[in-house]
Amino acid sequence: MKEKDASVDYKEHQLILYVEKKDGTYGPVKTGSYITKNFIDDFWYKRKKLEHEYLEKVRKGEISPIAYYMVLGELTPSELAARVRLGARKVKKHLTARYFGTITLDQLKRYCDVFNVSPVDMLQVIVTDKKNLKIIEEKTDNPFFTILKISTGKK
């Protein structure tokens, strides 16, 4: 690849490509990500659509919040089981709304660590039509207790 073909002006996502330089030598150049620059809107469109679709399934009681986060995280039940160190059969049960209620707090915390969410995020989502809202979830020394700070941002 010629150096000029690699050049993408996109500071938000930089990467290294190896190219044929103007003097004919080969070497690295720092450039922007072509796919992020040109297709990131499409990525977020698909992501939002998936979130909405799976949130509806949670709402209807078809799946558990664990299944919701698993799909968004592009994990399989078997990989998730290995990550939370539980049996695959148990994890498959936890993916259903029916068995979600049988989960222990310790097991829920393990799932939360994998998805990087707090335990409360497994039980509710925050929906608002207010703009400029700032929502910060503050961790405490207690792993099962967080403080949710909601404030209005400056206009």
Added chain:
Amino acid sequence: MTFQHKMAAHCESGTVAALLNHAGLSISEPLVFGISAGIFFGYFESKKFPFPTFVVRNRPGQIRTGVARRTGVRFKERRFRNPEKGERVLDDLLSGGKPVACQTDFFYMKYLPDHVRVHINVHFITVVEKRGDVYVVSDCYSPNLAELDRESLMKARFAGGSFSPRGFIFHPVSIPRRIDYRTAIWKGIASAAFNMVRLPIPFIGVKGIRLFAKKVVDWPSLARDIDHLSHEIMKINIFLEDQGTGGAGFRFMYATFLREASELLNDPDLLEMSKRIMEIGDRWREISLFAARIGKRRDLGPDRLGELSAMIYERADAEERFFNDLLKLSKSKK
């Protein structure tokens, strides 16, 4: 000595090269990659992956072990059952001024853009320093040194699942006075070429590329809907270009390695081969751009996927010729 942060194409080859340079051995990322026989292809369908996938590099960890075996560099490596002990050992090394490479789950690298962070346990970073509860991290994918809080680094080092890091750390402890680059380079080349054309496994090497070409037309039956299919098809571009390959699924970096090797060994045959793999890489890049465009347009009918498949088959043929010639060349140079 201050650790020099530098972006690199790939996390493992970049981390190994950076640590060796810090330890006094001047070596480039492509040379590390080539000597360790990094170039590869594998097509995988497994319970561990939500969708079929492919890899374009050798098994994680083999870049370090390959370089060590072929150059005589020695690394101190440790894994931990106990996370507290893993943290203590890392902190002790850092307090002694030693930069340390850590294997981590990429998902917890908070300083990188959200959309690139996925759960994959084979991301390598160099931890340079600890300031209070924050680690200073040199990540080849970050333009600058980054900061990572203690909790995130611990989660990343001790994540479960496939290729679980178990707190794995390494750092170089000895560099030989003289390295026999001729032997190291040719062994690396022979090993890479063997993996690509001689391994009798149907999903590895050139056979793996053909399997990918054959299977990609069936992907619509595996996808939830057209948007999911589009996402997976566009990931072909990410796997080939964006996910730390240096472009064209490491083919451009391998071309740079062969070029550097030809200069180091004064070997015109390697120069010729470097031009050939650069051209092969150009066609791989056409595939990745094509995949991104048809994915965005949702133009994913049988004709278009057939076209994509034909392009991949063509790469399999070109790589079969290339790696067979490279294998012959490596045998003739012994």
